Each structure stands twice: as C-alpha cells, then as structure tokens.
Amino acid sequence: MRSSNYDKFPFVPVAARPDACQTDWPAITEALRAALPAAPTAPDQPLVLAVECYPGTDLKQLQQELVQALQPAQCLVADDLYRSPADIDAMVAGPLTDDPVFGRLNGLTVTDFFDPSKLQAAQAALASAAGQLVVIVGTGATLVCPTPAIVVYADLARWEIQLRQRRNEIANLGSDNFTEKASLKYKRAYFVDWRAADRLKKQVLPRADFLLDTNDLTLPKLITGADLQAGLAAAVRRPFRVVPFFDPGVWGGQWLREVCDLPDGPPNYAWGFDCVPEENSLLLGFGDARVEIPSIDLVFAHPRELLGEAVHGRFGTEFPIRFDFLDTMGGGNLSLQVHPLTEYAFDKFGLAYTQDESYYMLDAEPGAVVYLGMKEEADFPEMLADLQRAQDDSSAPFPAAKYINEFPAKKHDHFLIPAGTIHCSGANGMVLEISATPYIFTFKLWDWDRLGLDGRPRPIHLTHGAANIQPDRTTTWVEQNLVNHLEPVASGSGWREERTGLHEREFIETRRHWFTDVVPHHTHGGVQVLNLVQGTEAIVESPTGAFEPFVVHYAETFIVPAAVGAYTIRPHGAAVGTECATLKAYVRT
Numbered sequence: 001m002r003s004s005n006y007d008k009f010p011f012v013p014v015a016a017r018p019d020a021c022q023t024d025w026p027a028i029t030e031a032l033r034a035a036l037p038a039a040p041t042a043p044d045q046p047l048v049l050a051v052e053c054y055p056g057t058d059l060k061q062l063q064q065e066l067v068q069a070l071q072p073a074q075c076l077v078a079d080d081l082y083r084s085p086a087d088i089d090a091m092v093a094g095p096l097t098d099d100p101v102f103g104r105l106n107g108l109t110v111t112d113f114f115d116p117s118k119l120q121a122a123q124a125a126l127a128s129a130a131g132q133l134v135v136i137v138g139t140g141a142t143l144v145c146p147t148p149a150i151v152v153y154a155d156l157a158r159w160e161i162q163l164r165q166r167r168n169e170i171a172n173l174g175s176d177n178f179t180e181k182a183s184l185k186y187k188r189a190y191f192v193d194w195r196a197a198d199r200l201k202k203q204v205l206p207r208a209d210f211l212l213d214t215n216d217l218t219l220p221k222l223i224t225g226a227d228l229q230a231g232l233a234a235a236v237r238r239p240f241r242v243v244p245f246f247d248p249g250v251w252g253g254q255w256l257r258e259v260c261d262l263p264d265g266p267p268n269y270a271w272g273f274d275c276v277p278e279e280n281s282l283l284l285g286f287g288d289a290r291v292e293i294p295s296i297d298l299v300f301a302h303p304r305e306l307l308g309e310a311v312h313g314r315f316g317t318e319f320p321i322r323f324d325f326l327d328t329m330g331g332g333n334l335s336l337q338v339h340p341l342t343e344y345a346f347d348k349f350g351l352a353y354t355q356d357e358s359y360y361m362l363d364a365e366p367g368a369v370v371y372l373g374m375k376e377e378a379d380f381p382e383m384l385a386d387l388q389r390a391q392d393d394s395s396a397p398f399p400a401a402k403y404i405n406e407f408p409a410k411k412h413d414h415f416l417i418p419a420g421t422i423h424c425s426g427a428n429g430m431v432l433e434i435s436a437t438p439y440i441f442t443f444k445l446w447d448w449d450r451l452g453l454d455g456r457p458r459p460i461h462l463t464h465g466a467a468n469i470q471p472d473r474t475t476t477w478v479e480q481n482l483v484n485h486l487e488p489v490a491s492g493s494g495w496r497e498e499r500t501g502l503h504e505r506e507f508i509e510t511r512r513h514w515f516t517d518v519v520p521h522h523t524h525g526g527v528q529v530l531n532l533v534q535g536t537e538a539i540v541e542s543p544t545g546a547f548e549p550f551v552v553h554y555a556e557t558f559i560v561p562a563a564v565g566a567y568t569i570r571p572h573g574a575a576v577g578t579e580c581a582t583l584k585a586y587v588r589t
C-alpha cells in the first residue's frame, strides 16, 4: 500500500493585504457598499451595481443577500429578460443536433438569449430610478447596464456546475430543463452556455471591480479586481498546479483512490482531471483564504505569457495540452473507441483541432494490455459488420481478439494514439493521458456488452467511427510508430532525457527525464506541462530566484508558463538519493 502525498488542493499564494479576501455575506456586502460612489456620475442615471454571473450561479441566494444588505430601489435579474425557454431551445437546437453526446461549436453570444423588447423595457425602467441604487444580477447583467458604477464578476468552476447539474439544482442558460439528463445538460453547456458566457467573460472580467467566488454556497468569497489581477499575474510567472477533480465510471479502478487519497464513497474512480484548464479550477491563496476561479481565466488574462507567442498565435485563448488519469486498476476495459480525424472534427463539430491522444502507463498489473490498431490480417468491412452485429444482437458480442492488437502494457510504456487509430486501455492499467485538449469527441465502437453507471447502454457511434478508423494502422505499423517510440536526446551529470512521442501527426512533443540530480529545463518561449511519473517528491527551482521553489509530489501534474524561461528540477525530501522521472509535454513549434 502506497502512502499518499498527492496534494488535492494546490494553490498559488498571492501577496496581498491579510484582509484582502472577504469570507461571509455581511463582510462581502459591506465591502460592496463601501465601494459604491455616493451618487451616480450623471444625475439622471441610477447608481448601478451589476453582478455578472457565470451560468449556474445561485441567483436567488445572491439576490436575497444583496437586497437584504443594500436595500436597492430595484433589483433586476438578467435571466428574467431572456426569450422564453421554448424560443431558446429552438435557438440552440441547430448547434446541439440530435446526437446525445456531440453538438457543433457555434458563435452564440449571451446577447442572443435576451428578448430585445424585454431588455429595452428594463433599460427604460432603469432611467426612472435616477439617483437611486439598482442591483442587476445574472448572466448578461452588464449587457442590461453596460456602464454600471460597480461590476462584480461572480465566477463558477465547471466541475461545480457539473455537480449542480447532476443534483438537478440548475438548468441550462435560459432553459427550464432542471431535470433533464445530466449528460445532456453538460453537452448543452459545453457547446452553448460556456462558450457564450466565456465570450462575455473575456470582455467583463478585466474591468471587474470585484470577483465573487460562490463555488461553496456556505462560504462565499470576495476579492477586488486588482487582487484578482495580482493573483493571475503571480500564477503566470511561476510553475503552478490546477485543482484536480475525480469522477467514477463504469470501467473505473482503485489506484487513484489510494494514490490521491480520495474518499471511500464512490465504488471507483475512473477519471482524474488534473490539467484540463478549460474545466479545472485555480486556487488563489490570500492568507488562509482560498479563492477558486476557473483556470481558463488565466489563459484569457495572460495568453502570451502563459502559452507563449507561437502557441497563442496558433491556438488563441485555448490551452491545447491535456493531462488526465484513466484508472482501470481492478476495473474494466474502456470502450473500444476512435477519435475524429482533423478534417472530420472541423466539418462535423467545428473543432479547430482534434482529439489526438497518448497513454503513458503510470502503473500496470501483470497481464494489463492496451488495445491499439488493427491486426495485419483483419478485414475492415467484416470488422464493421461484426461491430454492427454486436449492437443489434446481444448473443453476438464483438470478437475484439480477432481484429484488434493487444499490446502488453507495463509501467512507463508510452502508447501514441493519433486520431483515427482504434484503441482503448484494458483493465488493470493506470494511464496518464497526455493529449490534445478536446476530450468528449470519442466514438465508442463497442462497450463490451455492459451498461453505464445509469443502468443504460452508453451511446455508440458506429457511423462516425467507420468514417474515421484508419484500417492501414495494423500491427507492424503500430509497433514501429506508436509503441514506445523512444529516442535518447541528451544527458548530463545525474540525468538523461528521452523523447517518447508523440506521433508526427500530433502537435505535442513529450520528453522524459530520469534524474538523481539537478536537471536544467527551459520553456523556450512555450508553455510546458509535466508530471512526476517516478519518485515521491521533486523540487522545481528558478536559477535566478525568479519564483519561489515549488515542490511537486508523485503523479502530480504541473504547468510551467512560457514566461518562466529557465528552471531546474531535482529530487527532494524522501526522494533524494533515488531516481525520479518527469514526463514533459509541449507544443512543437
């Protein structure tokens, strides 16, 4: 049994006044009252406090606290000025499509949710409150009044939103679909709500006077916009970690529970997401208080310093590298699957780049395998017919062994999975996935004749799959190109560096360093993501003292912003005298 030193709540310390963070409603509303000017700038205008809310924020609670404490002449809720749920359902139907998992990325904005006549009427009514305090809350509050006296941005982490969706506490933006299946609410948020809200956030967050964190409804937190900016500026100049989250699944295992010290409740943990900045959070530390913001805020605020010029130029404000865990230790096989080719991902889903992947084996039990590519002699049309038959006839399970290679998987093996390659991790493996960021574009081909956690079969996408599987990726090609494609690169005193991937069709380069002493690293102007894949503890340092030494533990993923430049890593604590290893990923430019 391994004892855990995995930090589940990493944070970026921010140098600020000890009382920078207000941590209850009375203190929060008092800080807002104190910040309000005595009168509006123009005498014929109201004094507006706008709370721009990320979708999923508890508006009732917010409204109640603000009204009770500030006693405004009016309190408007932006969502009341939206078009009807039926109109909005019709508006999003095109981009959402009928598919249970995939939609199409689109250009909808929060403005599109408003009913123009309701909005106009509300804005006219605002004029009648000249000289008085008006509070506006909701997604689009700053569209109702574009020039408020005070702007508060109430942000919310995507994981918290997903949990609220699962508990039927929230509906999608402008919808009343509280009880719809959680997977459908997630899909709608992914393709519509979050995209629209992020477009508005990019405009509003930089000018927000305050940031309100209501991820924990019992412990709201408020910091000033200036302190938020100080926190973001601190994060982008040093190595940091985002806050991991973990989720059970039908094939999930027990390794994450032990190594990451996760609670007993769920039967297993399948996924651990510890570097998907689109969905993870960043904790900013103000004294003892921790303010949780979506880590994508850092990408939006500092794309050039974080990503570097070339990566920002190519990917815009997206963080293109994803690290996550897939735990099947004591669990089952993932679905046999394939991801879309680049052109298919663009044409069907509007993706700018596709879901290229790789599996780095953090651990494996004897007998573990990775399914990868087709067998030399396999007949493609016959395989598709068998996949279809397996769906139609439960007495004809798909004979995977007839068509698909099974490669033994050992600790530290690296399997490369360019889109179009049929694959899945088998049972009893612990995968660190090092991949391009998209991660919901999985065409399941065969789910081993089992039901999902909700007791229903998980959606299968054979037509999409058939259009993307590359049948020429057979045994020899896969062995030569995708399995442990290792190459020594460099070495020094107490360390050596190897290239482990990814395949040339994938834009990510991965390097593994084995070390017992100090390893010199450099970002060379591009963001880097690393994981300590061997050793209990290592320390990341700046040769010039530009950032505070940063300790990482086994299996922790950390991000080194492009702006960091030179840094070193060496064994630390109990790992001194032992051989450690990091796996580093960056975008080839």
Ligand SMILES: O=P(O)(O)OC[C@H]1O[C@](O)(CO)[C@@H](O)[C@@H]1O
Residues within 6 Å of the ligand: 249, 324, 326, 333, 334, 335, 336, 337, 433, 439, 440, 442, 444
């Ligand atoms: O579809 P399954 O069987 O849950 O597989 C695991 C999933 O995790 C991913 O690897 C993303 O992390 C997807 O590609 C895949 O859908």
